[in-house]
Amino acid sequence: MEKKGIEYLRNKLRARSGRVRHKFKQYDxxxxxxxxxxTISDELRANYRAVLGWCTKSVDSIADRLVFREFDDDVYEINQIFQMNNPDVxxxxxxxxxxxxxxxxxxxSEGVEGIPRLQVIEADKATGVLDPITGLLxxxxxxxxxxxxGNPSIEAYFEPFRTTIINQGIYQAFNHNVPYPLLVxxxxRPDAVRPFGRSRITRAGMxxxxxAKRALERSDVTAEFYSFPQKYILGMETDAEKWDTWKATVSSMLRIDKDSDGGHPVVGQFTTSSMSPFMEQLRMAAAGFAGESGLTLDDLGFVSDNPSSSEAIKASHETLRIMAKKAQRCFSSGFLNVAFLACCLRDDYPYYRxxxxxxxxxxxxxxxVDASGMGLLGDAIVKINQAIPDYFDKDEVRDMLGR
Structure with a gap:
């Protein structure tokens, strides 16, 4: 396959990095x-600018549930490589x-004591030409x-059997015995249209x-008029003494004398806007976001009156569970590719994939699994093992219990 070259990849990264940084700003x-x-000026909006963390919640709700355990049937001692690279982080x-x-x-890259070093690089700092068959570059x-x-000072260009480091224009090549670039x-969620996947922060979610942020900003501005409603006076003489606006708003008692003819002005108050439409609008936005992200209204702060049981919580998060299982399958392929290349680098031998x-x-x-679920699962396992001896072993039971 003909190589694209480093200039092509630099231009590709510049074209894509802005969108990735936009997603990270949404998350932060x-x-x-x-x-x-x-209806609201820019200066006034700046004083009541709303901040919401729904996109952050959408990402964390899955990220916190994806907990890597280990590589099974580890004949190449892959787990040792990851244990030496701070796996918790x-x-x-x-x-x-x-x-x-x-x-x-x-x-x-090569690390100490022959154990490869693994470093995570964000999508706005790296790119490549993807092989859709293997998932490698x-x-x-x-x-x-x-x-x-923000300009690059140290860059790296990855090729099969070679990694080139560019430090302020100085090229330094390092040869290795790995048949793929050491960037995985x-x-x-990759597909044929988007081989580099799709973000959890979708356009609909944003x-x-x-x-919802616009609804909150409007409600904040309306709350000022709701707290201090506008008042008016009818029939005030033009030469009457003028009041201080703040005094007229916060005073508990106002004195208005009659004129020489015995007449007096009429004091009134404009009807204040209700805050209920904004809450309904916010709840409608939360319902749309929940449907898009697989969350529930409870996850977004709209707490229901009746507490849910463990089974009810699982049932309400069925869409989220399916999304998490899909993410596990996608990430499993990527981490296995990392293990494959790390073993090649450690053993200095080009293994077959x-x-x-x-x-x-x-x-x-x-x-x-909660206590009641463990009891039901245990009864089922005992009955199945009685009918078919040793059908479930301890490893399979642990996979079902998750602990």
Whole structure:
């Protein structure tokens, strides 16, 4: 296959990195919507700018449930490599970054004592040419370090059997015995249209969050008039003493004298706007976001009156469970590719990829089994093992219980 070259990959990263940084701003709740309002000025909106974390909740709701356990049938001692690379942080960082930016990248390099070093790189700092059959790259590019202005200062160009480091224009090549580039993508929900996957932060999710933020901003402005309703006076003489506006608003007693003819002005108050429509609008936005992300209204802060049981919670999160299982399948392929290349680098031997197909990635259960569920499952296992001896062993029982 003809190589694209480093300049092609640099241009590709520049074209894609802006959208990824936009998703990370949404996750960090730092993105400011620039929509203009026909009723509220920009200066007034700046004083009542709303912040919502629904997109953050959408990502964390799956990321916190994806817990990597181990590689099963580990004949190549893969688990040792990951144990030496701080697995508690490594897997969580790679998964979270992939859920936000649709993919993340693992940079594999030589480490101490012959154990490869694994480094997570966000999608706005790396790219490559993907082989859709294997899920590996044919060539890759990554920004390892940036200066204060965000310009790349240390770059890396990845090829089969070679990694080139570019440090301020100085090229330094490192040869290795790995038949693929040492940059592996971890992709969330890839398909034929989007081989580098899809982000958990969708356009529909961002719309519903922006819709809810606008409702909150309008409700904050309306609350000012709701707290201090506007008043009026009819029949006041033009030469009457003028009142201070703040005094007229907060005073508990106002004195208005009659004129020489015995008449007096009429004091009234404008009808205040109700806050109920804004709450209904916010709840409608939450319902739309919940349907898009697989969450429930309880997850978004609209707590129901009756507490749910463990089985009811699982039933309400069925869509979320299916999404999490799909993410496990996608990430399993990526982490197995990391293990394959890390073993090649550690042993200095170009293994065949099909030799690693029998190794399975095990995850903890998306939902833990409660005490009642464990009792029911235990009774079923005992009955099945009585009918078919040794049908379930302890490893299979642990996979079902998740503990």
């Amino acid at each position: 709740m730092k993105y400011i919507d620039n929509d203009r309002s026909i 490594f897997f969580d960082s790679a998964i979270l970054s992939a859920l936000i930016g649709s993919c993340s990248f693992i940079y594999i 044919t060539e890759g590019y990554a920004v390892l370090k940036s200066d204060e202005r 993508p971890i992709i969330h 719309y519903y969050q922006k819709y 099909h030799e690693f197909t029998k190794i399975k990635v095990k995850w903890e259960n998306v939902f833990e």
